[in-house]
Amino acid sequence: MTGHNLQDTVALLTRTPAALDALLRDLPETWTFRNEGENTWSPFDVVGHLIHGERTDWMVRTKIILQFGEDRAFDRFDRWAQVRESQGKSLGELLDEFARLRSGNLDELRALNLQPEDLERRGRHPVLGVVTLSQLLATWAAHDLTHLHQVSRIMAHQYREAVGPWTQFLGVMQCAGHSS
Amino acid sequence: MTGHNLQDTVALLTRTPAALDALLRDLPETWTFRNEGENTWSPFDVVGHLIHGERTDWMVRTKIILQFGEDRAFDRFDRWAQVRESQGKSLGELLDEFARLRSGNLDELRALNLQPEDLERRGRHPVLGVVTLSQLLATWAAHDLTHLHQVSRIMAHQYREAVGPWTQFLGVMQCAGHSS
Numbered sequence: 001m002t003g004h005n006l007q008d009t010v011a012l013l014t015r016t017p018a019a020l021d022a023l024l025r026d027l028p029e030t031w032t033f034r035n036e037g038e039n040t041w042s043p044f045d046v047v048g049h050l051i052h053g054e055r056t057d058w059m060v061r062t063k064i065i066l067q068f069g070e071d072r073a074f075d076r077f078d079r080w081a082q083v084r085e086s087q088g089k090s091l092g093e094l095l096d097e098f099a100r101l102r103s104g105n106l107d108e109l110r111a112l113n114l115q116p117e118d119l120e121r122r123g124r125h126p127v128l129g130v131v132t133l134s135q136l137l138a139t140w141a142a143h144d145l146t147h148l149h150q151v152s153r154i155m156a157h158q159y160r161e162a163v164g165p166w167t168q169f170l171g172v173m174q175c176a177g178h179s180s
Numbered sequence: 181m182t183g184h185n186l187q188d189t190v191a192l193l194t195r196t197p198a199a200l201d202a203l204l205r206d207l208p209e210t211w212t213f214r215n216e217g218e219n220t221w222s223p224f225d226v227v228g229h230l231i232h233g234e235r236t237d238w239m240v241r242t243k244i245i246l247q248f249g250e251d252r253a254f255d256r257f258d259r260w261a262q263v264r265e266s267q268g269k270s271l272g273e274l275l276d277e278f279a280r281l282r283s284g285n286l287d288e289l290r291a292l293n294l295q296p297e298d299l300e301r302r303g304r305h306p307v308l309g310v311v312t313l314s315q316l317l318a319t320w321a322a323h324d325l326t327h328l329h330q331v332s333r334i335m336a337h338q339y340r341e342a343v344g345p346w347t348q349f350l351g352v353m354q355c356a357g358h359s360s
Contacts, residue, residue, distance in 0.1 A: 004342035008210045012335070015203050023199035023328075030188045128345040138342035139350070145339075146352040148203075148332040155192070156325040162184035162318035165308040170319070172326040174358035178351035 004138045006114065013106060016144040017099035020047060020151070025095055032091055036157045036177075043151045047094040048082025050147060054101035056081075058140045059108055065123035065133045066112070073124040109137075153177065184318045186294065193286060196324040197279035200227060200331070205275055212271055216337045216357075223331045227274045228262025230327060234281035236261075238320045239288055245303035245313045246292070253304040289317075333357065 024032055024043055035042040041049070061074045086094060112118075119134035156172040167173045204212055204223055215222040221229070241254045266274060292298075299314035336352040347353045 003339060005208075005210065008208045011208050012211060015207065019199050019203035022202045023195055027195065028185075028188045028191050030185065031192060125345070128348075131344055131346070135342065135344035135346060138339050138344075139346040142336050142339045142343050142346070142350055142352070145332045145336040146350045149329055149336070149352040149355065152325045152328040152332065156322050156329070159183060159318050159322045159325075162315065163322050164311055164315035164318075165305070166311070166315060166319040166322070168308075170322055170326045171358035172322070172329040175329065175355060178354035 004119070004134050006119065006134075006137060009137050009141045010106060010109065012141045012144065013102065016050075016148070017095070017102050019148070020050075021095045021099065023151070025092055030158055031155050034154070034158050036154055041150070041154065043154055044086065044091050044094065045082055046147050046151050046154075047091065047098055048086035049079070050144070051094060051098050051101060052078065052081045052085060053140075053143065054098065054105055058136070059105045061123065061136055062109070062112070062133060065121050065136065066118070068123075070122050070124045070130060073126045076126050150177065184299070184314050186299065186314075186317065189317050189321045190286060190289065192321045192324065193282065196230075196328070197275070197282050199328070200230075201275045201279065203331070205272055210338055211335050214334070214338050216334055221330070221334065223334055224266065224271050224274065225262055226327050226331050226334075227271065227278055228266035229259070230324070231274060231278050231281060232258065232261045232265060233320075233323065234278065234285055238316070239285045241303065241316055242289070242292070242313060245301050245316065246298070248303075250302050250304045250310060253306045256306050330357065 024047070032043045035045070056075070057077055064072055064074055089097075114133070119132065119137070121133045122130050123133065123136070125131050153172050153175050156170065160167060160173055163170065163173070204227070212223045215225070236255070237257055244252055244254055269277075294313070299312065299317070301313045302310050303313065303316070305311050333352050333355050336350065340347060340353055343350065343353070
């Protein structure tokens with residue numbers, strides 16, 4: 001459980017939908033629908049991806065760990081599911097859906113009343129191998145942050161020429177995302 | 181003015197204080213007061229830095245361009261001013277102050293009723309040399325984004341051990357900030 005505090009995790013998870021809402025709702029499409037080039041995501045896509053995580057990843061995996069331990073590996077996560085699932089929806093609808101799903105998942109998490117020994121329980125990730133429930137829940141929070149990091153980078157990318165020589169002082173303009 | 185739209189800039193600048201407020205207010209200090217190591221900033225420091233920019237940078241430089249053009253270089257920006265200025269204040273107070281100053285600056289910007297030809301006016305940056313008003317205003321927005329990018333990275337850094345093997349899937353954990 002190094003460096004993991006469940007209350008801190010829940011506190012952050014509670015705030016992400018409101019933070020993305022305050023940043024993105026009704027913002028011009030320059031900021032919300034443009035991406036960083038072919039096969040990259042827009043902020044709209046990122047919100048769809050967060051929704052898919054609420055539906056298929058975090059609490060689903062929590063329950064697999066609690067029920068099956070290492071005996072049953074998690075299903076793989078579909079990183080492009082949101083292209084299909086977000087079709088025909090507005091960004092406002094996605095932000096509402098994300099907030100609703102997150103709130104329900106946090107209610108469910110609190111109802112589990114997890115104790116320190118529960119957080120040490122182990123599960124099996126299809127690629128990473130053995131992981132703990134503590135690591136899964138910490139990753140849920142860090143995953144919000146990696147996508148907030150990504151959204152701010154995607155948005156900044158739209159102004160990479162507009163800022164002229166200032167680009168050299170703006171760390172976000174040098175960020176390529178660190179993904180494989 | 182490549183890629184710069186003043187309405188898009190104002191739309192983003194309007195939202196940043198609320199987005200940071202939704203993310204950070206009343207969050208446990210694990211997230212808001214820790215930094216990335218010696219001589220780095222916490223989210224608390226970043227909000228102080230944004231306040232200093234509202235007081236001394238963006239609108240001050242806008243007015244220097246409109247009044248003096250290239251004849252008078254901007255003053256240098258003090259990147260550590262917030263250490264002094266934020267002393268004794270709570271994060272909630274800083275978030276309130278940032279929102280108030282930003283709102284006032286945007287009122288002042290709108291009152292200038294800038295036209296496309298105004299945006300082409302030139303000023304002199306002490307390091308970068310000749311810049312346009314358009315570039316300055318685009319940078320104001322991109323500067324918000326670089327610090328949102330930074331805040332999400334600082335926060336994720338607190339969970340770099342807690343996430344265990346998932347760290348390799350989280351781009352933000354590989355980000356070193358890209359600053360000189």
